[in-house]
Amino acid sequence: MTARIPGSHPEEVLERWMTAYGTPLFRMCYVMLKDYALAQDAVQDTFIKAYKGLAEFQNAHPFSEKSWLNKIAVNTCKDLRRSAWFRWVDRKTAVEDVPQVPAETAQDRLDLMHAILALPIKYREVILLYYYENIKYEDIAKIIGISVSTVHSRLGKARQRLRMMLERGASDASE
Amino acid sequence: MRRNDIQHTIDTHLSSIAFTGQNQQAVFAAIKGEKPMKRKMSFALVLALIIALLTGVALAIATWHHHAEEIARMEAEQGYYFEWEADSRVALVRHLVEGGVLPPDERTARLFSGSLSKEEASALATQIMTEWSEIREDAISLMSILEAVWGRYPYDWSDEDLVWYTDTLEKNGEKLTSRFYLPQGGVLSKEQAIGLAMEYVKPLVNYPQAVWDTYTATAIYESQPYAGTDEPYWTVRFHPSPRWTERTYIPSVIIDPRTGGIYSDEVNLTPEDALKDYHETIAFWGSMPIGYARFLPHEERAALLSEELGGYSVPDPTYISEEKATAIADTFFQKERGYTDAQMAKLTGYAFYRAGFGGGRPVWIVKYYDESVRLPDNYMILSVDLYADTGEITSSFPRE
Numbered sequence: 001m002t003a004r005i006p007g008s009h010p011e012e013v014l015e016r017w018m019t020a021y022g023t024p025l026f027r028m029c030y031v032m033l034k035d036y037a038l039a040q041d042a043v044q045d046t047f048i049k050a051y052k053g054l055a056e057f058q059n060a061h062p063f064s065e066k067s068w069l070n071k072i073a074v075n076t077c078k079d080l081r082r083s084a085w086f087r088w089v090d091r092k093t094a095v096e097d098v099p100q101v102p103a104e105t106a107q108d109r110l111d112l113m114h115a116i117l118a119l120p121i122k123y124r125e126v127i128l129l130y131y132y133e134n135i136k137y138e139d140i141a142k143i144i145g146i147s148v149s150t151v152h153s154r155l156g157k158a159r160q161r162l163r164m165m166l167e168r169g170a171s172d173a174s175e
Numbered sequence: 176m177r178r179n180d181i182q183h184t185i186d187t188h189l190s191s192i193a194f195t196g197q198n199q200q201a202v203f204a205a206i207k208g209e210k211p212m213k214r215k216m217s218f219a220l221v222l223a224l225i226i227a228l229l230t231g232v233a234l235a236i237a238t239w240h241h242h243a244e245e246i247a248r249m250e251a252e253q254g255y256y257f258e259w260e261a262d263s264r265v266a267l268v269r270h271l272v273e274g275g276v277l278p279p280d281e282r283t284a285r286l287f288s289g290s291l292s293k294e295e296a297s298a299l300a301t302q303i304m305t306e307w308s309e310i311r312e313d314a315i316s317l318m319s320i321l322e323a324v325w326g327r328y329p330y331d332w333s334d335e336d337l338v339w340y341t342d343t344l345e346k347n348g349e350k351l352t353s354r355f356y357l358p359q360g361g362v363l364s365k366e367q368a369i370g371l372a373m374e375y376v377k378p379l380v381n382y383p384q385a386v387w388d389t390y391t392a393t394a395i396y397e398s399q400p401y402a403g404t405d406e407p408y409w410t411v412r413f414h415p416s417p418r419w420t421e422r423t424y425i426p427s428v429i430i431d432p433r434t435g436g437i438y439s440d441e442v443n444l445t446p447e448d449a450l451k452d453y454h455e456t457i458a459f460w461g462s463m464p465i466g467y468a469r470f471l472p473h474e475e476r477a478a479l480l481s482e483e484l485g486g487y488s489v490p491d492p493t494y495i496s497e498e499k500a501t502a503i504a505d506t507f508f509q510k511e512r513g514y515t516d517a518q519m520a521k522l523t524g525y526a527f528y529r530a531g532f533g534g535g536r537p538v539w540i541v542k543y544y545d546e547s548v549r550l551p552d553n554y555m556i557l558s559v560d561l562y563a564d565t566g567e568i569t570s571s572f573p574r575e
Contacts, residue, residue, distance in 0.1 A: 022194025027185055030192055047202045113188045131181035
């Protein structure tokens with residue numbers, strides 16, 4: 001499948017992307033990085049890179065625009081995770097950074113959020129792409145750079161860990 | 176596990192996180208080559224400046240801090256704006272006006288007149304807030320308001336505002352991940368911390384001066400209560416200028432404010448350190464595990480790369496050896512590409528064996544790294560693929 005964008009002005013395309021995908025990408029980056037400022041950096045960088053790569057994407061890219069943007073976002077988050085700053089700070093504690101839960105939210109949703117954030121990054125990544133971004137297995141494989149069968153197995157393991165954490169309490173099972 | 180569960184959970188918990196009009200402006204500014212994070216000066220900021228000029232900067236800041244503390248307390252007690260009753264929404268707008276950051280106008284006068292029903296007041300307050308802060312109703316929060324006034328957290332905030340922020344959160348019983356301080360008591364100054372960090376990082380990352388000249392450094396004096404310490408330290412970060420250019424990440428440097436000691440683990444990263452957490456790291460890097468795997472013996476490389484990338488295995492002894500493959504690659508770059516002995520001597524070659532690649536034939540992939548650049552995965556300089564049975568070159572990087 002080759003995605004093509006109707007012949008609109010590049011800045012219009014960018015604006016449409018930011019409007020349509022900006023918030024979910026921001027939230028995905030936050031779950032990956034557990035840091036508001038870094039996530040904001042990551043998602044803005046994502047759109048800048050996407051704009052610069054627009055011509056290449058329009059010519060022939062095997063992704064949907066959503067998958068393509070997710071690939072850029074995932075790689076940008078990976079870049080950020082390399083910084084000393086990121087490595088130094090104890091990200092496991094950042095679960096507490098999650099904005100407060102609205103009062104009507106059920107406790108099981110709070111537990112699920114904590115469990116997702118407590119997952120090791122390789123599982124968190126596939127959970128986000130599959131469940132949150134609704135991206136199909138084949139595209140997830142391309143985004144992360146692993147085989148489709150590895151996507152399947154990682155998702156299976158991620159679900160298993162989530163179930164385990166929800167049964168025991170996220171903090172007991174996190175790594 | 177259903178999709179809806181996870182989507183709803185994330186969207187509910189992170190409802191305060193939204194890609195706003197300000198974020199969009201920052202992106203557009205970046206692609207136009209402007210310095211993007213400088214916000215367009217809003218009427219609110221103009222008003223704040225006028226107040227500051229008329230009544231004194233200190234008084235204006237104190238006034239705004241007082242009202243912002245009230246907003247923080249409301250958020251701590253009532254949750255986020257989208258959950259608030261009409262009276263609280265009106266009170267918020269009043270705090271912004273009285274704090275000198277939102278200019279009063281006909282709409283605010285109508286809002287404060289008491290003539291509106293709760294529904295009308297709530298709707299008008301939301302309209303005023305979303306227009307002023309340029310974000311959606313469900314993303315309005317103390318942080319979004321403070322960013323609308325001061326710019327991006329933490330980079331654009333003053334040291335005093337950062338200290339005020341964490342003090343305020345703590346007063347409201349919130350757990351802090353960072354606490355900010357003003358340097359006191361004979362510790363290193365901000366300028367000294369930046370100087371030490373640059374002196375330390377420059378030779379380690381090896382960037383030419385022309386590249387360095389595009390960077391600016393910022394320093395924040397902070398502690399990490401959750402990491403088990405309230406001892407403050409300097410964190411010096413390096414940003415390309417303008418910030419939103421295609422960036423190369425220079426490691427941040429953590430500095431002991433009393434001794435000048437450096438705690439930047441990334442720039443000290445040895446191969447052994449890199450391997451400490453390689454299972455998680457390599458899995459995460461996805462397309463870049465080879466950079467880490469080069470430090471492993473063949474059996475472990477194969478196991479690791481097979482899981483992450485597929486197709487790697489231990490070398491088949493009936494085909495050409497690792498040494499021979501590396502020698503072929505050396506010759507290729509020297510004879511075909513003109514690399515000198517001196518250039519090649521600066522690089523270290525690593526051979527990776529991959530079965531079933533290249534039309535089913537096994538290949539050796541020989542990659543050369545500049546190990547003088549002490550970052551683990553990003554400095555592969557040359558690469559060549561060759562058939563493991565014949566030694567024939569199949570591809571190379573960079574291409575001719």
